Amino acid sequence: MYADAAPVDVVNGLPPDAHSIALLFPDIHGNLRGKLVDPRVIGSDQALSEGVPSTDLLLAVDPTDEPITTLSNMGLKGGAKDLLLRPDLATLRPMPWFPAAYLLVGDLHETSGAPCAVSPRQVLRRALDALAGHGIRMKAAFEFEFRLFREGTWEPAMSGLSYSPMTLSHVTDFIGTLRRYADELRLGLSVVHSEGAPGLIEVNVDPQDGLAAADTAALLRLVAVEAARRHGLTANFMAKPIAHQEGSSAHVHFSMWDQYGENALRSAAGDPDDEFYRRVAWGMLTHLPALSLIYNPTINSYKRLVPGFFAPVSAACGPDDRSYALRALLKGSAASRFELRRPGADCNPYLTLAAIAASVHLGLKERTVPDRKWIDGHDGALPTSLEGAITKFRSRDRALDEVLGDEFCTHYLQTREWELHAWQNAVSEWERQRYA
Numbered sequence: 001m002y003a004d005a006a007p008v009d010v011v012n013g014l015p016p017d018a019h020s021i022a023l024l025f026p027d028i029h030g031n032l033r034g035k036l037v038d039p040r041v042i043g044s045d046q047a048l049s050e051g052v053p054s055t056d057l058l059l060a061v062d063p064t065d066e067p068i069t070t071l072s073n074m075g076l077k078g079g080a081k082d083l084l085l086r087p088d089l090a091t092l093r094p095m096p097w098f099p100a101a102y103l104l105v106g107d108l109h110e111t112s113g114a115p116c117a118v119s120p121r122q123v124l125r126r127a128l129d130a131l132a133g134h135g136i137r138m139k140a141a142f143e144f145e146f147r148l149f150r151e152g153t154w155e156p157a158m159s160g161l162s163y164s165p166m167t168l169s170h171v172t173d174f175i176g177t178l179r180r181y182a183d184e185l186r187l188g189l190s191v192v193h194s195e196g197a198p199g200l201i202e203v204n205v206d207p208q209d210g211l212a213a214a215d216t217a218a219l220l221r222l223v224a225v226e227a228a229r230r231h232g233l234t235a236n237f238m239a240k241p242i243a244h245q246e247g248s249s250a251h252v253h254f255s256m257w258d259q260y261g262e263n264a265l266r267s268a269a270g271d272p273d274d275e276f277y278r279r280v281a282w283g284m285l286t287h288l289p290a291l292s293l294i295y296n297p298t299i300n301s302y303k304r305l306v307p308g309f310f311a312p313v314s315a316a317c318g319p320d321d322r323s324y325a326l327r328a329l330l331k332g333s334a335a336s337r338f339e340l341r342r343p344g345a346d347c348n349p350y351l352t353l354a355a356i357a358a359s360v361h362l363g364l365k366e367r368t369v370p371d372r373k374w375i376d377g378h379d380g381a382l383p384t385s386l387e388g389a390i391t392k393f394r395s396r397d398r399a400l401d402e403v404l405g406d407e408f409c410t411h412y413l414q415t416r417e418w419e420l421h422a423w424q425n426a427v428s429e430w431e432r433q434r435y436a
Contacts, residue, residue: 030348051084117407120350127357140213145248156199167194197246217349239344240303247304248345255337269330283363290396358403
């Protein structure tokens with residue numbers, strides 16, 4: 001929810017000083033796409049009730065914007081048919097790097113009015129609805145790490161001394177702009193610190209309800225890129241941009257709240273056999289191998305996942321230990337939560353939260369769950385490559401399809417297969433140097 005944020009002054013639903021509205025939606029990779037439109041377009045009854053025309057081609061391209069031609073019913077081969085982008089007025093906020101312009105996130109629908117089944121924001125809505133069926137809502141917050149490089153180079157903007165104010169002093173202008181943008185966009189930016197690799201920054205935000213948390217994560221990446229650009233820098237969200245150095249993660253803190261507004265993990269700290277804890281943990285661990293394809297969606301993602309860098313390589317759950325894929329932070333009635341440490345900075349925030357919500361939902365539906373000792377001892381292998389993750393996703397529990405959607409699961413798998421084939425057909429400079 002956005003209830004704690006300062007509202008934008010509006011007239012008939014839109015700011016009176018706006019000359020442009022950036023109407024955006026997340027693509028399959030988690031990038032925000034859309035167009036600048038006149039506020040009168042957004043303010044029309046048709047736009048608010050039906051949506052503004054877009055195209056499904058934007059959900060059927062790879063990270064370089066090349067159309068994915070293996071998708072027969074969507075994108076280039078499907079005729080790039082129309083979709084309708086319906087504004088979500090709760091997301092309206094200023095766009096600080098674009099004077100008198102505002103930003104608005106929307107939901108994609110088919111021209112029939114049905115939700116677009118492969119739209120990441122709609123996939124997340126479905127998964128959150130499944131949790132709501134248990135009387136549970138999820139709060140979440142992403143901890144993003146990203147690299148700052150000198151623009152046009154791979155030269156880090158600062159040293160790699162962890163948690164050092166002297167390290168941050170090299171990029172104070174950038175941090176000031178980042179903070180200002182984040183504040184104007186109401187992102188709840190709470191912490192900025194350096195990490196243990198040259199140019200590596202971590203940013204933390206306040207927890208929000210599920211959909212708002214994903215919007216905040218997507219906007220935070222956009223804000224970092226825009227702030228860096230204004231200071232001759234590049235904000236890079238690859239999972240592993242530099243070999244032999246620490247990668248960039250997107251740790252996800254998430255908690256569940258019942259219909260009475262109580263933290264559903266409130267009893268777990270004092271009760272080692274708490275059933276709710278066991279169900280959530282087992283649901284997450286059971287589906288981690290297949291859902292690595294969502295948490296770690298690229299070839300580069302798996303280069304981050306190596307022992308010794310607190311980047312988890314197995315499906316394990318436990319208390320305050322950063323080597324676990326699922327870290328249990330049981331800190332009383334208000335702060336008890338899990339931290340999923342598997343995703344990289346290149347994850348799609350909407351699909352990542354949808355995968356978490358689906359796993360929790362299926363854990364709550366399980367007829368029986370293991371005891372705490374069994375869960376604590378679980379240490380199952382996780383995929384070490386995109387190819388391995390594709391294999392695991394192909395053999396996934398089909399109950400996931402009931403939550404995420406059959407059409408989405410088929411579509412998403414095809415986009416990852418395309419990515420794998422693109423890499424297999426490429427020849428790198430490393431190969432030329434080694435084998436020529």
